[in-house]
Amino acid sequence: MLYPKIKSAQVIDNYTLLVHFSNHKTRKYNIQKLLNKPTFFPPKNFAFCKNFQIDPSGSGIIWNDEIDISEHEIWINGTH
Numbered sequence: 031m032l033y034p035k036i037k038s039a040q041v042i043d044n045y046t047l048l049v050h051f052s053n054h055k056t057r058k059y060n061i062q063k064l065l066n067k068p069t070f071f072p073p074k075n076f077a078f079c080k081n082f083q084i085d086p087s088g089s090g091i092i093w094n095d096e097i098d099i100s101e102h103e104i105w106i107n108g109t110h
Contacts, residue, residue: 033105035088041080049104052088057108061099
């Protein structure tokens with residue numbers, strides 16, 4: 031199944047992203063649940079969490095070469 035691509039995203043409060051998709055819908059996604067996974071967010075640093083980019087293809091949000099979240103994860107597990 032194809033999922034809509036990410037067009038933009040912003041942090042709206044502590045560790046919650048508001049993600050805008052190509053189908054004009056949005057999802058809120060709280061990344062705080064991922065902070066307990068050492069391979070995901072080694073530094074539990076809010077400033078680091080705010081420093082992300084949208085993948086040029088719209089297929090995810092990227093923090094660095096090792097840390098990202100796919101559009102699928104945000105679309106399925108985000109809230110309306």
